[in-house]
Amino acid sequence: MKRDSRFGAHIGTSSLLLIFLTLSLVSFGALSLAGATADKRLSDKLEVHTAEYYAASHEAEAFLAHTQTALVNAWKSSTSYADYTAHIADLPTAIQIPVNDTQALVVEVAFPEPVSTDSEAPATLYTITKWRIETTDTSSYQRHLPVSENGGLNTD
Amino acid sequence: MELIAVIGFFSVVAVVCVRLFAAASTTSTTSVNINHAIRIEESLAESWIASDGDLNRLQTLYPQAVVALADPAAATDGTLTLYLDENWEMLDEATDGRRYSVTLDSQKVAASACYDPSDEGYAIVMTVTVNDLVKDTTISSLQADHYLGTTLSRVDFHAQVCPDVDPAGMIPADIMLPVQLCPDVDMEGRNILL
Numbered sequence: 001m002k003r004d005s006r007f008g009a010h011i012g013t014s015s016l017l018l019i020f021l022t023l024s025l026v027s028f029g030a031l032s033l034a035g036a037t038a039d040k041r042l043s044d045k046l047e048v049h050t051a052e053y054y055a056a057s058h059e060a061e062a063f064l065a066h067t068q069t070a071l072v073n074a075w076k077s078s079t080s081y082a083d084y085t086a087h088i089a090d091l092p093t094a095i096q097i098p099v100n101d102t103q104a105l106v107v108e109v110a111f112p113e114p115v116s117t118d119s120e121a122p123a124t125l126y127t128i129t130k131w132r133i134e135t136t137d138t139s140s141y142q143r144h145l146p147v148s149e150n151g152g153l154n155t156d
Numbered sequence: 157m158e159l160i161a162v163i164g165f166f167s168v169v170a171v172v173c174v175r176l177f178a179a180a181s182t183t184s185t186t187s188v189n190i191n192h193a194i195r196i197e198e199s200l201a202e203s204w205i206a207s208d209g210d211l212n213r214l215q216t217l218y219p220q221a222v223v224a225l226a227d228p229a230a231a232t233d234g235t236l237t238l239y240l241d242e243n244w245e246m247l248d249e250a251t252d253g254r255r256y257s258v259t260l261d262s263q264k265v266a267a268s269a270c271y272d273p274s275d276e277g278y279a280i281v282m283t284v285t286v287n288d289l290v291k292d293t294t295i296s297s298l299q300a301d302h303y304l305g306t307t308l309s310r311v312d313f314h315a316q317v318c319p320d321v322d323p324a325g326m327i328p329a330d331i332m333l334p335v336q337l338c339p340d341v342d343m344e345g346r347n348i349l350l
Contacts (some may be wrong), residue, residue: 014162022169029176036183043190047296050194054300055203061279061303062271069267069276072306114308121208122278124305 049100053133056097056105063095064126067109071125075114084114094130102137106130189256192244193286193296196258200238200284201300208304209262209280211236220246232264232280256295257287270301277306 074087094108108130200218207213209232213221218238225234238258239247247254262282267275285297 005282012158014159018166021166026176029173029180030285032180033176033183036180036187039187040183040190043187043194046194047190048196050298054298058301061301062275065267065271065277065279065303068303068305072276072308092260116171120307122305123308124303125308146320 052099053105056099059097060095060105060107060131063097063107064109064124064128067091067126068124068144071111081113085111096099096134096136098136099133103133104136106132106134162224189288189295193258194298195296196238196240196244197284197286197296200236200258200260201282201298204260204262204280204282205300205302208284209264209302211260211262214260218246220248222249230264232262234262236260236262254289258284259287260284263303267303270348271303276321278304280304 070091071088073110074091075084078084078087088111091111093110094106097107099105107128109126110129111125112127114125157169179350192243200214203214203217207217211225211233211234214236215221218236220238222237224237225231225235236281239249239251239254240256240258241247241253242255244256252275260282261284262280264278264280267277267279270279270281280302281299283299286295287293288295308326
């Protein structure tokens with residue numbers, strides 16, 4: 001039987017093999033790059049989140065500095081411990097600093113009785129009672145399957 | 157003819173695929189390096205905060221670290237450097253095979269310079285930088301600060317508890333307040349009994 005060669009190139013085994021190899025290589029290459037890009041995106045998010053946390057930490061430290069300054073001033077202007085406690089009664093003892101859209105750094109302090117030391121090192125008149133990242137996202141997720149009591153799927 | 161076309165097309169595809177795999181490898185390596193860098197940065201930052209910026213205390217946690225103090229009397233001002241190999245394992249100072257370096261610059265400053273100008277006391281600020289020594293590039297850097305507090309001298313407490321008394325002479329040095337532990341003194345500063 002004579003082949004009809006009017007319709008261009010012939011498709012032989014080598015062409016079929018080429019198509020298979022091309023599809024395979026491009027697929028694996030694309031998948032590899034997609035996976036690596038996803039990992040890189042996650043790493044970038046981690047880096048951003050770390051920077052956000054320390055930015056919030058900076059705000060919290062500023063709150064502590066402001067609290068300490070107020071406590072020292074109250075201490076110096078008080079004539080007794082009772083007077084001191086009266087001076088600091090209105091000082092805020094907690095702060096919530098947003099870290100990102102869904103998290104906040106919550107810091108709480110207490111004001112124990114001041115104690116003097118012989119140390120020349122800086123000290124504080126407050127005690128940190130809480131330093132924690134808390135979730136502020138109020139989204140309500142569906143946490144159960146919509147199964148009706150009679151065993152079938154609830155289509156409501 | 158067909159074979160020549162196949163070989164030519166396969167060459168083009170091979171080049172494209174090699175570039176894809178190379179890009180994936182580079183991206184993956186960058187990602188792994190960032191993860192390691194952030195892990196070390198966070199670890200160093202939290203250790204530094206827990207040590208109140210004292211680089212000598214920090215060195216006890218990282219014995220391989222090299223500490224260079226700006227002033228030997230002030231352990232909070234200076235640089236701590238760590239060297240790591242290509243597997244992100246810490247190396248001693250004399251060991252060869254350094255691939256990455258982690259440098260922590262620490263400084264004690266007035267709180268007014270770091271926070272609100274009206275704030276009293278001291279703070280410590282630091283920057284951790286992770287460098288690739290072979291490529292001479294910075295992988296990641298992190299800044300953090302920590303408020304230390306104010307220097308509360310005994311005089312402050314004496315002036316508080318015994319306002320009419322010379323603080324240097326009237327209260328024995330071993331008395332540790334709370335303020336109630338000044339039993340012979342009228343809290344209003346009158347009728348000193350000492």
